[in-house]
Amino acid sequence: MSVVGFDIGYQSCFVAIARHGGVEVIANEYSDRRSPTIVTFGEKQRMMGISAKNQQVMNFKNTLYGFKVLLGRKYSDPFVQNELKMLPFEIVESPNDKIGIKVKYSEGEKVFTPEQVTAMMLTYLKSVAEKALGKPVVDCVVSVPSYFCDSQRRAFLDACSIAGLNCLRLLNETTAVSLAYGIYKQDLPGENEKPRNVAFVDMGHSALQVSICSFQKGRLKVLSKSCAGIGGRDMDTCLFMRFAEDFKKKYKIDALTRPKQMLRLLTECEKVKKVMSTVTNPQTLSIECFADDKDVTGKTSREEFNTMCADLMLRMRNTLEMAIADSGLTLADLDSVEVVGGSCRVPMVKEVITDVFKREINTTLNLDEAVARGCCLQCAILSPSFKVRDFSITDTQPYSVKLRWQAAIEGEEGEMIVFKPGDAIYHSKVLTFYRKQPFSLHAEYAEPANIPVSDPRIGTFFVKDVVPTAEGEASKVKVKVRMNIHGVFFLKSATMIEKLKPEEVELPSVESMDTSISEPKPEEPAEGAGDVDMTAPPEPAPAPADEGEKIDTPTEGMDQGAETEGTDQGAGASSQDSDSSPNLENKADANTKDGKVGKEPETKKPKKPTIRQVDLPIDEETPSLRKTQLTKANEAEVNMNYQDQLETQRTDSKNAVEEYVYSMREKLESSLSDFISESDKESFRSLLSSTEDWLYEEGEDQPKKVYVERLSQLQKLGAPIERRQEEHEGRPGAFDLLGSKIVHLEKILVQFDSGDEVFNHIEGTEMDKVREQVVAKREWLNTNMAACHSLPKSTDPTTTCAQIRAELKLLETACQPIVSKPKPKVEPPKDETTTKEEEPESEEAAKEGEKMEEDPQPTGDNSKTDDMDLD
Structure with a gap:
């Protein structure tokens, strides 16, 4: 199983892998750990990362970037319409108000969805990880912004499926940062001690995310989140608008209407911003041949830049204060403030963070790579291949989710909020409905103004095969709704409760009953961690939730409508009859006191089962792609990836011929000049020149086989010379x-x-x-x-x-x-006379000699030597 974490940002991507030495952020083919989030389409090949960025200005209509913010949105979304003004490539409206991106690829026009383009980037990152690990990569954890709603998360999961990846979890970026921070800490407080509260501020290129978390030993809990759509690109836009206006007045060049000039100016504005983050001197922006053969230049200072971004900093301040307020903590309760994200390098951003939290900020983590490392650590925790320190994560979802349904009484509609902001991710609730026929549930966000997309709908779920009871009454249907580990809402199951007829009840025989005394066994936990079906209480009032959670109960429409029966968050919970065990023990004690040991205990009459649970099928309509659509998109991605590999091999073969021509031409005039005759040299020169002309004419676009044959012909002549x-x-x-x-x-x-x-x-x-x-x-x-x-x-x-x-x-x-043959060994002859003279005369003499050797008597200075040895 692979252990890989992917961080796909608006501007850059990072890949982290787990090895036995720890977590490592790996480099791409350019030996750079940062890969630009850019995809370029050529006539026969796609390029991703650095190679795509190199084509951005020259091939701007077919170079895609910023597609992350388009995921899960409608074409009519005002945010999308505003983005169109700053994107140089063509975005079109697809069926059902979806977004399509039109490019020229494979000798024709193609329209790709944002999910497909994201999958292309994931395919590239997957190949980078496979090259580093030396094995296929399937399982992974991918980061997403914490403010992403249901449709955006579903779109990211679809992109992973198209790329052939099994996403074990969509991990919120701020949660990934918190995990990377806390899992290595050895001094976290214990369970009964006051937790350590840390604020994390992540300001990237497109968004600001703030989270406040509490840490205890082996435990992470997210207390609050706050987000805003401001980032480094908004600062670049402030500079861009200033210089674009100046150039329009001074040089009569409107960069807003020229995509190529717009890209060049945005790139230079970003460079100026980075320079002003390190020096205080005024900076000059200069671009040669900007447009109409004109060179342009402009000047700005850090003070002027801060004034341009004053509104952005005010929004940032409000976002930070909101996170503190939602956490329920005071500034004195915070132990540390950690910053990540490239835009946190800007001085005015640091000043705002310091001013709001009233403390110095820390940069314990790598500002760019912390998210990827956290994703890889989460993947290692979920993987059986690595042994990782136990570390639980309690993450939350930021929006209110409600369900609507058509009540049994015509003309009435019921609704209730099933999940509130701050509810834990991987969280379930069970609702009870009374229906005579199939019905539908509509899930949507209760507060549309708070979500990042314009459409508040989550999906519609159809509960099928509902029939009335034998008496013609409404059947009781239990529906379990869940917020899964990805933060996606769905219906886990629907169950119809049927009452059995008397003739259907089967009474167990006495012979088959086990009358032995034993401890009662707890019930098996329900399927899936964090998925415990709570039994309905005898009274209409809802059962108390785990960890003191308040259960949402509708105030109207409960009759023949829906009622909340319980919630579940933990794993392994079970219920059992608390009176059964003491009763058995008492009977055993009574038999022992009466001296009737071994007497069979009395058995109660078994209770007759009176109900039966029937699982109901569920159909759903959600923004997620259908299975057939995913399969088709995956096949298209595989084919395009195969075509990219073939084109890469073809290009490499062509480059090998070109390289050989230039190399041999130089060697013929230097190192190989003496090893070939003048006549052969002249003919070889002529062949090299003709090959060069062929490469730039009819040989410009030939199959790989043709280039291999050309190289072989040249090497037949060049190899003997080099061999000489x-x-x-x-x-x-x-x-x-x-x-x-x-x-x-x-x-x-x-x-x-x-x-x-x-x-x-x-x-x-x-x-x-x-x-x-x-x-x-x-x-x-x-x-x-x-x-x-x-x-x-x-x-x-x-x-x-x-x-x-x-x-x-x-x-x-x-x-x-x-x-090298060694001399034979010669043993000296034994002298028998000497041997006999050295032997003791008798056994008594030999024993006496042995005794003297074993027990010597210290005399003279010997006793002093022994004392020194003892000391």
């Missing part, structure tokens, strides 16, 4: 090695002939074999060395380095075992 050079440079060294070995063996033969003791153990016949080999190799060396020296460099050598090394190996194999 290699042989010429390597042959002297090979001859020297062989000559040194021959000289070494000749010296050994001289020592042997002079009777040297080192070699006198070797037989003469064996040394004769060595002599024969040395004489033969000496003759071969002299002959071939002279022949090679007499040949010109432009001809192939008669003797290669491989042949010389082979002769050296033959010489060593034949001679080395002989000359």
Whole structure:
């Protein structure tokens, strides 16, 4: 199982992976850990990341960026209509008021949805992770802004499915930052101690997110969240509007109506903003050949920039104060303020944060990579492949969700709020309806003004196969609604409660009953963690929720409408009869007191089951793509990715031919000049020139096979020349090695002939074999060395380095075992007379000698030495 975290921001992306050494943010093919969130379409190939950014100005109509904010929105959304003014590519309206992005791709016009474009970026990030891990990547955790609503989260999940990824969790960005901060802390307070409260401020390129969290050992709880649609791009826009107005007056150039000039000016404004964040001097903006062959220039200062962004800073201040108020804490209760996000580097942003929280800010975490690291840690927690410190996360959802339904009485409509702001994510509630026929539930946001999209609808859910009871009355239907781990609302299940007829009741036989005394077993928990079906109380009043949560109860329409039966948040909860166990124990004690041990206890008459639960099918209409649509989009993504790979291979083959042409042309005039004849050099030059002309004419767009064949033809002529050079440079060294070995063996033969003791153990016949080999190799060396020296460099050598090394190996194999033969070991003869004289005369003398050795008597200075040793 892969452990990967993806952080897809408005402007940049990061990929974090888990290895046994810890969490690591990995680099792309350009050795950069930051990948721009940009996708460019060419005639045959897509480009993502840095390669796409390099094409942004030249191919601006087919270069897509900022598509993250389009996810889950309608085309008629006022936010989308406002974005169209600043986006240079074409956005069109698709069926059902959806967004389409039109580009030129594969020799025609294509329309892609924001989900498909996001999936393309995920596919690229997936390939980066696979290259680093060396294995396929499927499971992952992806970050989303904490203010994303249901339709935007569903769109992100659809994008993951299109990219072939199994998203284990959509993790809120501020929660990911909190996890990356808290999981490594060793000094967090215990469960019974006051928690550590930390404020996290994340200001990126498009949004500001604030969360206040409490930390205890192995525990993280989100207390409040607050968001605003302001970020670094809004500061860039302030500078852009100022310079665009100046250039319109001074140079008669309207950058707002020229997409290419707009992109260039936005890029330069971002650079000026970054420079002003580090220096206080006024800065000059200059662009050469901006438009109409005119160079433009402008000037601004940090004070002027702060004045431009005063409204943005006021909105930021209100957002920070709202987060503090919603948390229920005071400034004195906060232990720390942590900042992340690239825009937090701007000085005026730091000043506002410091002024609101009345304390210095901390940069404990990496401002750019903290979100990706948190996502990877969450994936590691969910993965069985890694052992991670226990750390629970209690996240919340920010919006009120209500259900509407048509009441049983015609003309009436019921509704109730099922989830409130601050309710935990991964949270369920059970509602009870009384119906005679199938019915529908409409989920929507109760406060449309607070959500980031214009359409408050979440979805419509149809509960089917509802029938009246046998008596013709309304059936009791229990519906479980859930806010799942991704923060997405859906209907978990619907169950119809049927009363059984008397003839349908089966009474268990006495023989099949177990009358032994045993402890009662708790009921099995319901399916899924955090999914416990609460039994309806005997009274209409709702049961108390876990952790003191208040249950929402409708004030009207409860008769034959809906009623809340309970909530569930935890896992493993169960209910059991508290009176059953004590009764059994009492009966056992009574039998023991009466002395009637072993008597079978009395058995109660089993209760007859009177109801039966029937699961009901549920159909839904939500913004999520249908299974068939996901399959079709996934197939299209796979095909485009395959086409990208083929095009990359084709381009690489073409570049290999071009590189070989330029490389050989330079070498023919320098290092290879002496290793080819003048006639061959001229013909080779002509072939290289014709190949170059072919590359830029009919060879501009050829299949990979054609380029491979061209390169092979060139290498047939170039390889022998390069081989001659290699042989010429390597042959002297090979001859020297062989000559040194021959000289070494000749010296050994001289020592042997002079009777040297080192070699006198070797037989003469064996040394004769060595002599024969040395004489033969000496003759071969002299002959071939002279022949090679007499040949010109432009001809192939008669003797290669491989042949010389082979002769050296033959010489060593034949001679080395002989000359390195070790001398035989000679043992000296034993002297029997000396041995007998040294033996003791008797056993008594031997024992006496042993005793003296074992128990020596210290005399003289020996006693002093022992005392020193003891000390």
